[in-house]
Amino acid sequence: MAALFHLSAGRPYHIIVFGASGFTGQFVVEEVARCAAECPGSSSLKWAVAGRSRRRLEEVLKQAAGRLSMPELRTDIEIIVADVSIEESLAIMCQQGVVILNCVGPYRFYGEPVVKACVENGAHYIDICGEPQFLEQMQLEYHSKALARGVYVIGSCGFDSIPADLGILYTQSSSHPLQGSSGHDATWQSAVYGFADSRSLCQLRKKFGHKPLPVVGAKVKKRGFLFFSKELQQYVIPFMGSDPSVVRRTQRFLYEEEQQSPVQYSAYVGVGGLFSVFKLFCGGLLFWFMVKFSLGRRLLTMFPSFFSFGMFSKAGPTMKQIEDTCFSLTFYGEGYSEGRDPSQGRPDARICTQVLGAEPGYVATVSAMVQAAVTLLNELHSLPRRGGVYSPGSAFYKTSLIDRLHSHGIMFSVRNY
Numbered sequence: 001m002a003a004l005f006h007l008s009a010g011r012p013y014h015i016i017v018f019g020a021s022g023f024t025g026q027f028v029v030e031e032v033a034r035c036a037a038e039c040p041g042s043s044s045l046k047w048a049v050a051g052r053s054r055r056r057l058e059e060v061l062k063q064a065a066g067r068l069s070m071p072e073l074r075t076d077i078e079i080i081v082a083d084v085s086i087e088e089s090l091a092i093m094c095q096q097g098v099v100i101l102n103c104v105g106p107y108r109f110y111g112e113p114v115v116k117a118c119v120e121n122g123a124h125y126i127d128i129c130g131e132p133q134f135l136e137q138m139q140l141e142y143h144s145k146a147l148a149r150g151v152y153v154i155g156s157c158g159f160d161s162i163p164a165d166l167g168i169l170y171t172q173s174s175s176h177p178l179q180g181s182s183g184h185d186a187t188w189q190s191a192v193y194g195f196a197d198s199r200s201l202c203q204l205r206k207k208f209g210h211k212p213l214p215v216v217g218a219k220v221k222k223r224g225f226l227f228f229s230k231e232l233q234q235y236v237i238p239f240m241g242s243d244p245s246v247v248r249r250t251q252r253f254l255y256e257e258e259q260q261s262p263v264q265y266s267a268y269v270g271v272g273g274l275f276s277v278f279k280l281f282c283g284g285l286l287f288w289f290m291v292k293f294s295l296g297r298r299l300l301t302m303f304p305s306f307f308s309f310g311m312f313s314k315a316g317p318t319m320k321q322i323e324d325t326c327f328s329l330t331f332y333g334e335g336y337s338e339g340r341d342p343s344q345g346r347p348d349a350r351i352c353t354q355v356l357g358a359e360p361g362y363v364a365t366v367s368a369m370v371q372a373a374v375t376l377l378n379e380l381h382s383l384p385r386r387g388g389v390y391s392p393g394s395a396f397y398k399t400s401l402i403d404r405l406h407s408h409g410i411m412f413s414v415r416n417y
């Protein structure tokens with residue numbers, strides 16, 4: 001899908017990749033470079049990299065130049081030195097870009113100064129955060145300020161949680177009218193500190209003062225902590241990531257702003273056979289116990305590979321692991337066919353949506369993040385109101401983001417089941 005880029009007065013870059021020297025940041029740099037190469041010429045994408053070490057950023061551009069066979073990246077791409085702990089440096093960065101792609105995490109430690117600088121300096125903000133506490137805290141504290149400044153702050157635009165959030169919207173809007181690998185250390189740290197501080201999330205949610213969303217039609221039965229899924233033919237457990245929080249925020253937004261009936265949503269993850277369940281149970285208990293103590297948290301973050309059975313490591317996944325991994329999310333939706341009253345009887349329509357893509361943590365994540373930025377730059381008039389803090393679904397529900405993702409390797413499809 002073609003994209004044309006126009007610059008706001010006084011801002012030399014459409015996109016600034018902040019944290020470009022990080023494990024994920026490097027992939028984002030390559031994806032932005034590919035994206036810029038798709039539409040050369042006078043309306044091409046202007047971009048820069050930012051971070052706290054010029055030397056490391058130069059190295060990233062050198063590597064990207066080699067990997068993509070684009071030697072010009074070494075000379076043509078500007079480097080902006082900015083450190084989260086130096087407010088002025090963030091302000092200078094944010095004054096130069098239309099959108100800041102923030103890859104500096106864990107967000108609970110480093111995210112807020114960047115959101116604040118973006119809002120105060122008129123730059124839109126996109127991140128790949130998977131930490132519900134940070135995402136909801138930013139909504140509580142910055143929504144009104146961002147709205148007043150005409151700035152969009154859109155978190156969780158990576159694998160957490162674009163496929164889930166847009167997958168639900170895709171299911172809701174499809175032809176049946178329904179109502180109703182290995183990861184890198186920073187992601188592991190986000191999980192450790194997120195679980196350790198889960199009580200604060202409950203307190204934070206009370207501050208919103210939300211009324212419960214209405215239940216349309218028959219109430220979906222709560223499944224147990226562990227059950228055998230007929231659909232997946234394996235044992236499944238509730239999904240503990242940020243998707244449910246993000247989907248709930250989108251559903252609330254669409255209910256309050258667009259009077260759409262909210263869906264009842266639960267997320268589960270397949271864990272395999274009984275032996276895997278046993279391993280997960282032992283690992284989960286140990287993890288749950290250790291995150292409660294500072295010594296436990298220190299050990300968990302010092303030895304990610306040992307405590308996650310090799311799922312996370314300080315080195316991150318190898319290229320081979322990344323190439324050999326893919327993801328699949330399946331949404332089983334039940335609802336009422338057109339003309340049927342949801343208050344009468346059980347749902348009579350069932351559809352199944354599938355979202356498929358390449359390796360989720362980095363390939364799909366950067367593709368989703370960069371396409372979210374391109375959509376924001378190209379379709380600003382289709383985003384809600386004139387600014388604010390949004391989940392991806394609430395920000396992009398009127399845009400072509402799903403089509404853009406489709407043509408960049410994240411496929412959405414729907415069928416009856």
Ligand SMILES: NC(=O)c1ccc[n+]([C@@H]2O[C@H](COP(=O)([O-])OP(=O)(O)OC[C@H]3O[C@@H](n4cnc5c(N)ncnc54)[C@H](OP(=O)(O)O)[C@@H]3O)[C@@H](O)[C@H]2O)c1
Nearest residue numbers: 019021022023024083084104105106158159160184186187
């Ligand atoms: N949503 C998803 O699916 C998804 C997928 C992948 C990652 N993530 C999230 O993305 C975040 C980054 O992960 P990662 O694995 O790329 O982490 P990482 O390799 O540790 O990179 C962190 C980046 O932050 C920079 N940084 C740290 N402190 C800074 C400061 N004070 N000022 C400026 N920059 C600073 C680092 O710069 P230096 O190079 O100078 O140290 C580095 O560029 C994590 O929160 C992770 O959970 C999300």
